[in-house]
Amino acid sequence: MTTSRIGADGSSREPPPVGDGIRSTASAGKRADDNNSAQDLADPSAEGPADPSAEGPATARSRRWLRHAWLPDLAAILSFVVLGLWVTAQIWRQPSHGLRDNLADQAFFEWMMAHGARVVTGPTNPFVSDQMNVPDGVNLMANTSVLAISIPMTPVTLAFGPRVAFNVFLTLALIVTASTWYFVLSRHLVGSRVAAWVGALFCGFAPSMVSHANGHPNIVAQFLVPLIIWRTLRLRQPGRWARNGVLLGLLIVWQAFINLEVLLMTAIGLGIVVVVLAVLRPGLRCEHRPFLAGLGIAAGVAVVLLAYPLYVQFFGPQAYHGLPRDIREYGADLASFVAFSRESIAGHPETARRLAQNPSEENAFFGWPLVVLVGALVWWLRRNAAVIGLAVAGLIFALLSLGPTILFEGRSTGIPGPWRLLGGLPVFDSAVPTRWALATTPVVGILLALGGDRIARLTRQHPASAGQIRFAAVTVTVMALLPNAPTPVPSTRITPTPEFISSGAWREYVAGDRSMVTLPLPASTYPDPLRWSAETGLELRLARGYFLGPGRHGDASGDRVARFGGPDRPTNAFFNTIRRSGKVPPVDARRRAEAVEDLRYWRAGVVVLAPHRHEDAFRRGMTELTGIEPKRTGGVWVWDVRPLVG
Secondary structure, eight states, X not given: OOOSOOOSOOOTTSOOOGGGOOOOGGGGGSOHHHHTTOOGGGSTXXXXXXXXXXXXXXXXXXXXXXXXXXXXXXXXXXXXXXXXXXXXXXXHHOTTEEETTOHHHHHHHHXXXXXXXXXXXXXXXXXXXXXXXXXXXXXXGGGTOOHHHHTTTHHHHHHHOHHHHHHHHHHHHHHHHHHHHHXXXXXXXXXXXXXHHHHHHHHHHOHHHHHHTTTOHHHHOOTTHHHHHHHHHGGGOTTOHHHHHHHHHHHHHHHHTTOXXXXXXXXXXXXXXXXHXXXXXXXXXXXXXXXXXXXXXXXXXXXXXXXXXXXXXXXXXXXXXXXXXXXXXXXXXXXXXXXXXXXBTTOOHHHHHHHSSXXXXXXXXXXXXXXXXXHHHHHHTTTOHHHHHHHHHHHHHHHHHTOSEEEETTEEEEEEOTHHHHTTSTTGGGXXXXXXXXXXXXXXXXXXXXXXXXXXXXXXXOGGGHHHHHHHHHHHHHHHHGGGOBOOOOEEEOOOOOHHXXXXXXXXXXXXXXXXXXXXXXXXXXXXXXXXXXXXXXXXXXXXXXXXXXXXXXXXXXXXXXXXSSOOOHHHHHHHHHHHHXXXXXXXXHXXXXXXXXXXXXXXXXXXXXXXXXXXXXXXHHHHHHOOOOEEETTEEEEEOHHHHO
């Protein structure tokens, strides 16, 4: 690995970029216009961008450039702010609205934002919670607790509530991710700020990123990925391997508390590029010692700081072994790579619905124009070893995303995909196959930046043709990227919180660590109770919930593959029948005894039924099971079951 800047051209006429060898500090004789792009990665001893005027007397033009150099940066950041607010406009414009296509995950992350605030304001276990799924609790490390976001955002959560905190989290995730990509690209990887802006724009607002804005802010928050790449490139800096290793290790730990899946993909992508560089540029191998030493330090820091959290995740209470089997079948449709997502201006909902599992997992939608452009860029820059490394990583990610069986146009081809070899392995069994296509997004963004940087060099080398070159480059780029321009994620009205919850009337029923049982019981199909609990600062404890937990508990098979929610109990199955059909199953003495046993298991103090399309059936079913007549108060039906369960 080298800390040289990743360049866009393998030509020997230009100083070799990162993929083509290590540029020594003796190459400072490079002409001034190229020196603008000679960033600190080009010189292991440098700490910042090279001074554009360092090679000779500063001209009036260069002094003016220095005075106004911040203007392109400001314009870039402002463009990201505008786009971030544009994508999330509907949930900001209407505060009573939430994400139409994924209210369940939004409620889950609102609950997580409240948990982060609870960790800050009181003695609370950050990795396990018993405020949901009473009495078993929830393993939050295995459920994307986003502690690295929720804890710093505690002031926002406490001041404005978890819903606003979620909106801020989602919006800033888009903006800051694009901004950090721009910082790393413009300061350390390419010399053209316009090229860096194009690459960062795609990395932050690609169709896959906007798709995950439908309820997955933890996936959208990739602002540490470019920083991890940058600090990895810096590991071979002579004499600073210890400091660089510590910094990289801390970034890894930070990312682990946002999303481990993104961290895994980043590590594998970097590993692929490093191997390709080492093979194609043998000269890099002579600098392996500081790189490996720094990498060892980074690994040591990460292991020490993550040992206990990861132990809790994989072996602690409510740990599970692998995602649900149906989720592990999620693969990117082969046809989706050349299609447009539903959140792109050229996309169509019916096409996207046929090619993706749900609106939040449209990971592989690039469109024909961009696929052709990326292929052309790889061919054009093929002499650059870094480009070859990126192409290999992108191809591997794309192949893995196809899942265990390749799909085409929504139908199974029967052809096994490469994921079939990895999907059953530890760690990999906790990754969603289709999301490996998401990992191709930064690859495409970096290639776009490298291509733009090469165009900038060509305009300097051929000033007479600069106008035509720029026109052709802009035209091709717009044709490839404009169809993928994002539209706002759709919203819908969230059911208002009942007065029984907002007034605090529930408190008397759940004193003494009792829980609330809601009808229906909370699940992905009915996430409202998670939102109620979040609004109370998690003081409201819930029976069951929406989360990932082990499918079975200590049975003979030892099967602990994840499932959504806890294992079914008879009463839960009874009310699921009502939720699906609107009909009340027959109630006999056995069902009544099971209901009492389940209410005792859940430590229930009260059962609550908010307005629901099957409200009459739920009310009749609960009354027949318990023999208790409910009362209407605070906009809900309430069964006080404390005398029944003891």
